[in-house]
Amino acid sequence: MTGVFESPIGFAKEQSPHIDHSEPILSKPKQPQQQQQQQDQTQQQQTQQQQQSSKESHIDTKQPPKQSHNIDSKQSPKESHIDIPQIGTPEISSFVPVTKLSNGRLLPLIGFGVASLSVNHKEIPVIVNTLLQYASSESEGGGGIAMIDAVIDEKRDIESNGGRVLFSGNIRKNEENEEMLEASMAKTAISLVGRAITFFGKEFMSLHGDKGLLRNAANKDQSGYDPKYDYENRLEIHLLIGLSDTELGKEKTTATLKDIFSELDELVPPFPNNLDADDTQHETERPVLSQIDRHVDLRIHVLLRSPRCQDQSDLIIPCTKYTSPANYEKLEKWTESYNVVEKLYDKKLISGIGFDGVYVEDVREFIQKCRIKPQIYRGDVYQALEGYGRRMGVGNHISDGKELQQVLQDHNVTFLSSNVAGHVLENKHLRPHAYGLLQHLGSVLYHAHREYNEQNGVDSIISTNLKGGEYYTVPRLILAYLVKRKVGVLPHAYKAEHLADDAPESVSSLASFLSERRLAEIGMALKAMISEKDLPEDHGLGMEGEHDAAAVFHNEVGQEVYLFRILDDIGSEKEVAIPPERGGIVEHGHSAVIVANPGDKFAVYRADGKRIDNFLTLNTVPGGAEDFILQL
Numbered sequence: 001m002t003g004v005f006e007s008p009i010g011f012a013k014e015q016s017p018h019i020d021h022s023e024p025i026l027s028k029p030k031q032p033q034q035q036q037q038q039q040d041q042t043q044q045q046q047t048q049q050q051q052q053s054s055k056e057s058h059i060d061t062k063q064p065p066k067q068s069h070n071i072d073s074k075q076s077p078k079e080s081h082i083d084i085p086q087i088g089t090p091e092i093s094s095f096v097p098v099t100k101l102s103n104g105r106l107l108p109l110i111g112f113g114v115a116s117l118s119v120n121h122k123e124i125p126v127i128v129n130t131l132l133q134y135a136s137s138e139s140e141g142g143g144g145i146a147m148i149d150a151v152i153d154e155k156r157d158i159e160s161n162g163g164r165v166l167f168s169g170n171i172r173k174n175e176e177n178e179e180m181l182e183a184s185m186a187k188t189a190i191s192l193v194g195r196a197i198t199f200f201g202k203e204f205m206s207l208h209g210d211k212g213l214l215r216n217a218a219n220k221d222q223s224g225y226d227p228k229y230d231y232e233n234r235l236e237i238h239l240l241i242g243l244s245d246t247e248l249g250k251e252k253t254t255a256t257l258k259d260i261f262s263e264l265d266e267l268v269p270p271f272p273n274n275l276d277a278d279d280t281q282h283e284t285e286r287p288v289l290s291q292i293d294r295h296v297d298l299r300i301h302v303l304l305r306s307p308r309c310q311d312q313s314d315l316i317i318p319c320t321k322y323t324s325p326a327n328y329e330k331l332e333k334w335t336e337s338y339n340v341v342e343k344l345y346d347k348k349l350i351s352g353i354g355f356d357g358v359y360v361e362d363v364r365e366f367i368q369k370c371r372i373k374p375q376i377y378r379g380d381v382y383q384a385l386e387g388y389g390r391r392m393g394v395g396n397h398i399s400d401g402k403e404l405q406q407v408l409q410d411h412n413v414t415f416l417s418s419n420v421a422g423h424v425l426e427n428k429h430l431r432p433h434a435y436g437l438l439q440h441l442g443s444v445l446y447h448a449h450r451e452y453n454e455q456n457g458v459d460s461i462i463s464t465n466l467k468g469g470e471y472y473t474v475p476r477l478i479l480a481y482l483v484k485r486k487v488g489v490l491p492h493a494y495k496a497e498h499l500a501d502d503a504p505e506s507v508s509s510l511a512s513f514l515s516e517r518r519l520a521e522i523g524m525a526l527k528a529m530i531s532e533k534d535l536p537e538d539h540g541l542g543m544e545g546e547h548d549a550a551a552v553f554h555n556e557v558g559q560e561v562y563l564f565r566i567l568d569d570i571g572s573e574k575e576v577a578i579p580p581e582r583g584g585i586v587e588h589g590h591s592a593v594i595v596a597n598p599g600d601k602f603a604v605y606r607a608d609g610k611r612i613d614n615f616l617t618l619n620t621v622p623g624g625a626e627d628f629i630l631q632l
Contacts, residue, residue: 201294
């Protein structure tokens with residue numbers, strides 16, 4: 001049946017309490033950096049800076065509420081409101097959006113992966129240098145925040161096994177030599193990242209004419225837990241590193257992390273000779289750091305990948321699901337590795353602990369018994385779209401992704417989605433209509449965003465893509481969609497020039513402009529991109545103009561439902577069936593997005609011809625969206 005897709009609006013109702021956008025990460029907007037000249041020229045520069053700051057100031061307004069109705073044939077409709085910014089006057093900001101981890105540390109919602117098998121190592125230094133230039137260009141003092149993902153990203157084609165979601169990366173790449181090769185490549189990537197950061201720090205100090213200070217004098221709190229961290233003048237870089245299956249166990253994990261610390265010698269304190277020594281002894285034995293401070297602070301987060309536990313059929317399964325001597329041994333090594341990481345966290349040598357693509361059963365079990373709970377979960381975009389979307393299951397079924405999301409939310413663990421655009425766009429040739437909708441929306445939103453800025457006197461540059469076309473690329477659209485829904489993203493940075501399109505300020509600016517109606521349309525396309533069915537050719541989505549709204553119908557009736565528009569016909573009301581390809585027939589457990597005008601009315605009928613409740617009115621503002629949950 002065409003025109004009907006499961007949970008198309010993705011993250012419509014999920015609001016993470018861990019995101020803090022109330023204050024920008026930087027205290028001042030970007031000011032032009034020029035050489036100091038004579039007094040009259042300096043005054044002229046200050047005047048220009050004040051004018052520029054006024055133009056780039058935040059617009060404090062509200063976005064249309066995303067509404068929800070429960071439609072029960074036996075009860076009157078119920079509705080709830082969520083207060084989010086208004087699309088009529090969106091918040092235009094180039095600051096990097098951040099989230100707050102459970103340990104109180106800020107983490108960017110946008111980072112870049114550099115350790116993929118498809119990223120040329122020769123490109124890594126240039127990529128890192130370009131990323132740090134972007135991150136430090138929003139303040140006079142060159143401070144800011146950035147995130148680099150140095151975890152090897154395996155190809156994770158989703159496979160189904162009895163309703164379970166599995167990652168073929170863990171199934172197919174099960175030879176130890178391949179794991180060892182990946183570990184070696186990850187170590188090389190980390191080494192190149194470290195050298196690039198050091199080089200950037202030296203160039204930064206040379207540009208600012210500062211010879212630097214002793215690190216321990218400039219930043220006594222190596223842990224970075226000081227809430228008064230100087231983001232105006234210091235650059236905080238979060239580096240994600242991973243431990244693979246071959247690196248598990250106390251001795252192997254200790255050796256691996258010791259090698260990594262040696263590769264980052266000028267950026268982190270030395271690795272302790274005795275992990276079991278108490279903090280006092282550790283501090284006494286550790287020599288005073290005498291490296292020159294480059295006003296750059298590196299924060300390491302260690303992510304553990306689960307071991308390859310198998311059942312009697314040699315199928316990869318959660319380690320806690322099937323107890324066997326071999327699985328027990330692997331689980332013990334995993335526990336030993338986690339204990340090593342906990343000790344490094346205790347000594348404030350690393351800033352966070354996390355999991356990389358771990359089964360929900362193992363996550364739940366491990367969180368219950370570990371001493372320090374993980375702060376980060378690095379997963380796939382499929383998990384993000386499935387788990388953080390609302391009403392993803394059919395009937396009483398709860399998907400693995402949704403279950404994982406619930407566990408992470410219960411324990412305040414932040415989700416980061418790796419290789420976001422790459423995994424979605426793998427199907428662009430198989431889903432031409434969904435991909436075409438995303439391309440069309442990229443053009444429509446580009447011109448709408450530019451027109452809004454011109455009409456409101458906002459002096460903000462709407463950057464184009466690498467080819468100079470006047471449209472937003474599909475990758476930027478996907479990233480902005482997820483960031484708007486408070487999901488961290490880690491796109492792969494294949495080349496430095498690609499960062500211009502995926503730069504945090506570019507993605508954040510588009511995310512701030514997206515309305516709930518546009519989010520519903522993008523969500524519909526993304527669900528089709530990762531599903532087995534493309535959008536119909538005449539889907540009716542993506543029309544120009546930002547004044548329409550979206551009516552989103554979720555069918556929980558237990559059978560097909562049919563949607564009708566209610567039109568005025570010379571003093572009476574006439575019911576007109578919505579074509580199936582436009583979402584007029586909705587299967588049980590699925591959803592449909594209908595673009596309409598605020599105030600439009602709809603009727604919903606069951607397959608037996610009985611109408612569900614009274615007429616439904618789209619009560620939202622232009623650019624808004626409203627959920628109608630259809631129930632018996």
